[in-house]
Amino acid sequence: EAAVTQSPRNKVAVTGGKVTLSCNQTNNHNNMYWYRQDTGHGLRLIHYSYGAGSTEKGDIPDGYKASRPSQENFSLILELATPSQTSVYFCASGEPGLGGREQYFGPGTRLTVL
Amino acid sequence: GEQVEQRPPHLSVREGDSAVITCTYTDPNSYYFFWYKQEPGASLQLLMKVFSSTEINEGQGFTVLLNKKDKRLSLNLTAAHPGDSAAYFCAVPHGSSGNKLIFGIGTLLSVKP
Numbered sequence: 001e002a003a004v005t006q007s008p009r010n011k012v013a014v015t016g017g018k019v020t021l022s023c024n025q026t027n028n029h030n031n032m033y034w035y036r037q038d039t040g041h042g043l044r045l046i047h048y049s050y051g052a053g054s055t056e057k058g059d060i061p062d063g064y065k066a067s068r069p070s071q072e073n074f075s076l077i078l079e080l081a082t083p084s085q086t087s088v089y090f091c092a093s094g095e096p097g098l099g100g101r102e103q104y105f106g107p108g109t110r111l112t113v114l
Numbered sequence: 115g116e117q118v119e120q121r122p123p124h125l126s127v128r129e130g131d132s133a134v135i136t137c138t139y140t141d142p143n144s145y146y147f148f149w150y151k152q153e154p155g156a157s158l159q160l161l162m163k164v165f166s167s168t169e170i171n172e173g174q175g176f177t178v179l180l181n182k183k184d185k186r187l188s189l190n191l192t193a194a195h196p197g198d199s200a201a202y203f204c205a206v207p208h209g210s211s212g213n214k215l216i217f218g219i220g221t222l223l224s225v226k227p
Binding site for chain 1: 160203
């Protein structure tokens with residue numbers, strides 16, 4: 001019954017390979033987000049979306065693309081993976097609202113790029 | 115843009131002691147503030163949502179204080195127990211619509227028996 005799920009949970013990729021991380025939410029939230037978490041940096045926003053068909057650049061979008069084909073699904077795509085993209089990636093969903101609203105997080109994907 | 119500074123990055127206390135984590139922010143127009151808890155190897159769970167008009171918010175075993183004048187948000191665990199050992203993150207809305215959150219760097223709290 002988890003509201004935000006991610007797949008895969010763990011991924012090992014090779015440098016230069018393509019990686020797709022998937023996220024699904026059953027909260028029926030309009031907004032979805034992709035973050036990466038690295039020691040010493042906290043969570044940093046990569047891409048986000050306001051709804052199906054929309055994607056927006058976050059604070060660190062370089063090297064990443066995003067796709068929001070439906071209300072429920074939001075993907076993060078690494079076309080040419082590099083070792084610097086080794087990290088834990090979190091997807092989140094939330095409702096829009098002036099002044100800010102809480103976000104609900106998925107379990108995370110641990111990506112290792114060799 | 116909004117900046118959030120969270121301190122300390124690491125905090126070690128004994129069971130029963132209090133623990134205080136503080137965040138300072140720059141945007142005076144934030145309406146909501148959030149604290150998240152992340153247990154080892156797990157995801158982030160919303161601990162508390164704070165509305166800007168409320169200076170004191172109480173949860174189970176903790177209190178969140180908001181000082182709007184100083185733009186400071188603090189999480190106070192009143193009597194820490196080993197189950198509180200986790201990373202804690204503050205989050206503040208930013209961007210023109212507030213639809214994005216900016217997170218503090220996190221505080222890794224260790225509570226020793």
